[in-house]
């Protein structure tokens with residue numbers, strides 16, 4: 001794939017009058033089987049599967065015009081943000097072979113998230129995939145309308161999103177995506193994600209995700225540092241074997257609608273992710289006391305009511321509650337009466353399985 005996109009990259013002269021604006025929104029995603037540990041150039045140590053979200057998304061506009069050299073400005077929620085801009089600029093420079101036309105452009109990037117800045121929700125998957133969609137559209141405008149159907153290549157978008165932020169590879173597909181090569185799914189790849197939309201039972205197509213904000217603070221250890229600590233983690237080989245097994249069994253459960261297996265794997269994966277952090281060197285804990293209180297309450301609620309509500313965690317203290325749409329009323333009542341008390345300022349986000357990125361223009 002890399003060779004194809006290197007060959008296809010637009011290397012011509014950018015016309016003097018080339019200018020315009022593109023805009024894309026892209027969703028965040030929450031992994032069920034987690035990607036934790038990488039190798040080579042942003043390749044995963046094990047395959048992962050995620051739900052694509054809907055309410056948690058990034059909206060990114062890129063204004064472009066011909067320039068003598070690459071020139072880049074990044075604004076986040078109306079304010080110029082040099083720190084985040086530097087991260088994107090590094091991604092572009094590291095991967096300039098894929099985007100040679102950028103050397104002749106001035107880019108002004110304006111991005112915002114639909115979820116609150118201090119909610120502790122990771123935005124790299126949504127923001128980087130939205131930005132990559134903009135870049136691919138700019139390239140397609142340069143190449144001209146005659147070469148394609150007009151639809152942007154989502155496989156290519158997933159590949160470049162992965163280079164920017166691993167989990168972003170999964171954000172370009174609706175409902176659910178699988179990233180990472182596994183024998184259990186034909187066509188899967190370490191280099192880009194594939195859509196699972198057509199391989200899931202109808203119950204998962206409308207699944208709900210209520211995100212309980214336990215803390216909005218910035219994480220004490222970044223995901224980048226967390227991935228790096230997996231290199232010397234003595235449990236890493238067992239973890240990668242277990243993740244592969246979980247992928248196989250979860251794919252079967254997603255297809256058949258087996259909620260017991262879904263819950264079992266999803267909760268075990270969340271706890272394994274945090275267990276790996278606790279046995280890294282140095283060790284660290286990202287869960288908070290209220291994370292554990294919520295987990296306890298959720299398991300008790302499920303035992304008592306037999307409602308198939310389960311939890312997952314990202315690399316942070318906030319809890320994602322996953323459940324079928326048909327249980328929405330009962331679970332919302334439970335959240336409001338028992339769980340909001342554990343949330344920072346009572347905050348939670350009602351999200352659900354969502355669609356693919358959309359053009360904003």
Ligand code: PMV
Nearest residue numbers: 031034035165166167223315
């Ligand atoms: O995409 P990154 O490098 O921010 O890593 C994401 C890792 C987890 O969110 C913890 C798991 C996942 O698969 O999304």
